[in-house]
Amino acid sequence: MVKAIEAAGFPVVHMCTITPISLTIGANRIVPTVAIPYPLGNPELSDQDEYDLRYHLVEKALRALETEISEQTVFEN
Numbered sequence: 001m002v003k004a005i006e007a008a009g010f011p012v013v014h015m016c017t018i019t020p021i022s023l024t025i026g027a028n029r030i031v032p033t034v035a036i037p038y039p040l041g042n043p044e045l046s047d048q049d050e051y052d053l054r055y056h057l058v059e060k061a062l063r064a065l066e067t068e069i070s071e072q073t074v075f076e077n
Helices: 002-007 019-025 047-065
Strands: 013-016 029-032
Touching (some): 013 019, 013 047, 019 029, 029 047
Parallel strands (some): 013 029
8 A cells, every 4th residue: 555655646654563564565664663562652651651652753754754765764763
């Protein structure tokens, strides 16, 4: 689905826990997430810490969307 959306001219960020799968399917912008059962959170954190974690991940995805790339890129930081 990621490749089809990008083929239509819309940049896409694939947020995932297992980046090798994203690379295999051909996602261009990849943002690693936390864990398989909780990709965008961590129930062991306090409410504020989990909010900060989610905020950081979404912020990273937005930076990935605005970044020009020429090959598959994993946005680690």
